[in-house]
Amino acid sequence: MGPHISESALSGLVEDLAGEVIIPGDPGYEEARTLHNGMIDHRPSVIAQCESQADVSNAILFGRACDLPIAVRGGGHSVAGTSVIDGSLVVDLRRMHTVVVDPENMTVRVGGGATMGQMDHACQPFHVATTGGRVSTTGIGGFTLGGGSGWLERKFGLASDNLLAADLITAEGKHVRTSAEEHPELFWALHGGGGNFGVATSLTLRLHELPRMSVVMLFFLPENAPEVVRTFRDIAESAPDEVGGGTIYLPAPPEPFVPPELVGRLVCGTLLTYAGPVEEIRELAAPLFALRPVIEIVTDIPYAELQSMLDDPPGLRNYWSAEYLTEFPDEAVDVFCDRGAAIPLPAATQHVLFVQGGAVAAGAGPYPQPWRTAPWAVHPFATWEDPSMDEAEIQWVRDVRADARPWAIDAVYLNFVGAEGEQRVVSSFGEENYRRLAAVKAEYDPENVFHFNHNIVPAA
Incomplete structure (x- = not known):
């Protein structure tokens, strides 16, 4: 137990919470503090596994009374490991994972601890969906409030574009419901501003009809x-908004569809996702088939299954970053491929290029997300097991960023990056947007209680 926590205060928290309070030495503590990124080994003083808004409020008030740093955990996918901090109180939302689908009004309400897979499977029977992340274990809260980039974004916009309302518990333990009509400035700030303004206990998102989904x-x-x-680039640049996807270098995984002789060898892959029938996306992808792929997967696929197709296992060591590009000419293709061929092996590292555009660019105006105007995103995604490879993998990611700089803008989708400094945060919002966000931060969290994130410093 930390030096600021009295037995009586801790007993009070236990009595106040419908959920569970876990401290070092308790059964379940090791599991409760473990994050997706195996490089993170933090030991919080108290983990409050909340089950309600009241639990979240009580936990925050306890943490502040005991002068504990406060971290907030949803899915636990933050590459920087900011949801579990040494000596902190962790507000753990994972028990708050209810998903309520309203197909009549085309909305879904999700608890602050719900994951992408839980939402996608709840929506699947109604043939509806909203833009979700590309990994099913990602927490919806942090994903959406950070912007929310996924396969459906070109058709339906970012996840934050589909945010209709949110319930927050502020740093003072108060409940605030926000929407376009209620606390509109706060609602604006939640479109990319992340967890800076309070703990999101529920989100209401717009749904869209999605009768069919297919992939090549x-x-x-x-x-x-x-x-x-180059061929993928040319296809993507002229593709309809129903098409999403990317191209990727990676070591071929040990999956049933991979021939044994290719497992572990470096390959270059392309993925085209399509909100429609497989016959149409196969026709669009014809120039790629002409280049003699060694593995072909062409199929209709339920959206929830697509969302878990690229799940990476927890516990690997992770280091990611990104750059957003104004163009992707042949020279950039060659640089991208040279760095892809240099992935340090053995590892599960991925060198990814995502296509943007469509509804992502069309919705760029009102929100603090200048990166969304870029048509391309380079996302070096290093994952490996052996700690002796840390230096090589991290340097490779930094080299990818350096390679991309001639075509890059200053702004970046912050959910794709770790702790890269204050200026990276400011430039990713733009200075004018940052000042406006800082004013919202000063209203709802003037003491910067929620600072384990891509932090927005409260305006003076």
């Missing part, structure tokens, strides 16, 4: 990669 996933030998990437 192709893998090629790396010597063919430059032509493959």
Whole structure:
């Protein structure tokens, strides 16, 4: 127990919470403090596993009374590990995972601790969906409040574009409901501002009809990669908004669809997702089939299954970043491919290029997300097991960023990056937006209680 926590205060928290209070030495403590990123090994003083808004409020008031740093955990996917901090109180939302689908009004309400997979599976029977992340274990709260980039974004916009309302518990333990009509400035700030303004206990999101979903996933030998990437680029640039996807370098995984002789070898893959029937996306992808893929997966697929298709296992060591590009000319293709061929092995590292545009760019005006105007995103996603590879993997990610700078803008989707400094945060919102966000922060969290995030410093 930390030096600021008295037995009576801790007993009071236990009595106040419908959920569970866990401290070091308790059964379940090790599991409760473990995050997706295996590089993070933090030991919080108290973990409050909340089950209600009242629990969240009581936990925050306890943490402040005991002068404990306060971290907030949803899915636990933050690459910087900011949801579990040494010596902190962790407000753990994972028990608050209720999902209520309203197909008549085309909305879904999710608890602050719900994951993407829980929402997608609840929506699947109604043939509806909203833009979700590309990994099913991602927490919806942090994903959406950070902006929310996913396969459906070109058709339906970012997840934050589909945010209709949110319930927050503030740093003072008070409940605030926000929407376009209620606390509109706070609502604006939640479109990319992340967890800076309070703990999101529920989100209401707009749904869209999604009767069919299909994919074309192709893998090629790396010597063919430059032509493959250029072809993918040309297809994506003229594709309808129903198309999403990316191109990727990675070691071929040990999956049933991968021939044994390719497992662990570097390959170049392309993925085209399509909000429609497989026959149409196959036709669009015809130029890629002409380049002799060594693996072909062409199928209709339920959206919830697509969302879990690229799940990476927890516990690996992770280091990610991103750059957003104004263009992707042939010179950039060659640089991208050279760095992809240099992925440190053995690892599960991925070198990804995502296509944007469509509704992402069309909705850029009102929100503090200048990165969304860029048509391309380069996302070096390093994951590995052996700690002796830390330096090589981290340097590789930094080299990818340096390679991309000639075509990059200053702004970046912050959910894709770790702790890269205050200026990275400011530039990702833009200075004018940042000042406006700082004013909202000063109103709802003037003492910067919620600072374990891509932090927005309260305006003076």
